[in-house]
Amino acid sequence: MNQERVIIFCGHMRDEPFVFSEDDGCCKTTMSWFSILVPEIRSPSSGTAPSSSPLRTLKSTLSPFSVLKLPTRTFFTAVGSNIFIFHDSVNKILTFNNSSGxxxxxxxxxxxxxxxxxxxxxxxLYVIGGLIQPIGGLKFPLPANYCFMEFFDPDIGTWEPLPNPDQPFMDQFHQDQFHQPREMVTALLRDRKILVTSYTESILYVYYIDYRVWTLFSDLSYLSKRNLPHLPCLSNLSKGNFLLSPDMVKSVGVGDMLYRVSFDHVDHPKYLVIQAFNLALDQWFEGCLNVGSEIFGEFNEVLEDGYPCCGLIHLSDQKFCLLLQSSYSEDGNGNGDFDRRRSAYFKPHSASSFYLYSVVLEVSMILDKPRDLAGFMGLNIVVLSTEKYRLVSPLLIQDAMLVDSTFHPSNMLALRCNESLLKEFGMARPSKAVCEELLQQHLVIAKRIWDGPTREELLFNL
Structure with missing residues (x-):
């Protein structure tokens, strides 16, 4: 199914300092870019393969294919062989074409x-929301240059504004969600529809790409008059409690389903929690997975991520990829983190190892069992495959996405960018000497992680 499909992601090391630049008033840090293959998948036979026996692979230390000093408030996306890096709120976009370099x-x-x-x-590219609120608040009708959504065609090289939702629609949609994009939920649905909604309110907008019109799910007269397909009126969308604040939720749409993911840090062991909302049934589904036993396996590793910053990456059908990080520490007696949490006499650890897990999950609805007390029906979550990479240091991952084969790790070009272009974008690339020093640090630390602590280091920490 994966056929050498590729995931790229970017982030910075957690201990990487932020540097304020007086030239452009931006806070910057060193961002690293990585490319990995989607894990090989062993399909479960008859849908009954046990989640305790996924295909597991241990990879070598993960190395970035690019290191750039970027403003901390940047985001990126990819189309074909192109990466688009957006300088947040500054309206500058840097692109990289991997085919031409x-x-x-x-x-x-x-x-x-x-x-x-x-x-x-x-x-x-369809870019939605994130508008800077005008001084004095939003006024209707919306100004002509105030476009809620616009799209970019890389072949033509132009941005085109798309129609704004009508005023009656916007009156029903909370203006905080109109301006706070992390409060919004957007998804691409079947029949070329874009959904815009919020988990705090059961109000759903649908943009029909082919017709260039907005409507509400519940506005049946509007839909019938324009001969547009419609979905039922929804009342339960805002009733699904979740473990994360809305600004940390990243949703993905597949068909008529919305999926979101979190970690349950209250209980021990930690659980991966996936919730899904079926738009056609107006029904929430929920399932959970023991991270330690189902993903980490026999290793006494600790989940490093506070929340799944990348969310679920849709692969095909009900298959998703999830990136998460773990750590393993040893005390002076060679005991792992499991003993550390239980012992009052724990000594400072002498060596730590950090890992990135790329996990392929299959998620399916359970329709033959009743709702639980919270109104959720069940989700079945199966681990199909995991690939485990060594990390030099834990990362704060900004985002990750599925890209085409031009970003295959073995074919990646060095992402080089001239200084004048970086300055125009509002960035400063590390000098050649700094890049070489960073590379040497990566190699030294990677070798130390691979070889383990020396005898002198173990004696020093006793």
């Missing part, structure tokens, strides 16, 4: 945005 500045959007939602369809 060229960097260049892309045309700016029609309106500056802060962390908007981006949907890719038919090789085009």
């Amino acid at each position: 060229d960097w260049k500045l892309a045309p700016p959007m029609n309106y500056p945005r802060t962390s908007p939602h981006v949907i890719v369809l038919d090789g085009k």
Whole structure:
């Protein structure tokens, strides 16, 4: 199923310092870019393969294919062989074409945005929300240059504003969600529809790409008059409690389903929790997975992530990929983290190892069992495959996404960008000497992690 499919992600080391630049007033840090293959999948026979026996692979230390000093408030997306890096709220876009190895500045959007939602369809970018609220608040009708959504065609190189939702619709949609993109939920649905909603309110907008019109799910007269397909009126969307605040939730749409993921840090052991909302049934589903036994296996590792910052990456059908990080520490007696949590005499650890897990999950609805006391029906979550990479240091991952085979790890070009272009974008690339020093640090630390602590280091920490 994966056929050498590739995931790219970027982030910075957790101990990486932030540096304020007086030149452009931006806080910057060193961002690393990585490319990995989607794990090989062993399909369960008859859908009954036990989740305790996934295909597991241990990989070598993960190394970045690019290191750039970027403003901390940047976000990226990919279309085909192109990466688009957006300088948040500044309205500058840097693109990289992996086929040609060229960097260049892309045309700016029609309106500056802060962390908007981006949907890719038919090789085009649809950018939604994230508008900077005007002084004095939002006024209707919306100004002509105040476009809630616009799209970019890389082949033509132009941004085109799309129609705004009508005023009656916007009156029903909380303006906080209109301006706070992390409060929004967006998803690409079947029949080329874009959903815009919020988990705090059961109000759903649908944008029909082919017709270029907005409507509400519940506005049946509007849909019938324009001969548009419709979904039932929803009342339960805002009733699904979750473990994360709305600004930490990243949803993905598949068909008529919305999926979101979190970690339950209250209980021990830690659990992966997936919730799904079926738009056609107006029903929530929920399932959980023991991270320690189902993903980490026999290793006494500790989950490093506070929340799944990348969310679920949709692969196909009901198959998803999830990135998560773990750590393993040893005390002076060679005991792992499991003993550390239980012992009052724990000594400072002498060596730590960090790992990135790339996990393929299959998620399916359980329709033959009743709802629980909270109103959820069940989800079945099966681990199909895991690949485990060594990390030099734990990362704060900004985002991850599925890309085409031009970003295959074995074929990656060095992402080089000239200084003048970086300055125009508002970035500063580390000097050649710094890049070489970072590379040497990666190699030294990776060798130390691989070889383990020396005898002198163990004696020193006793």
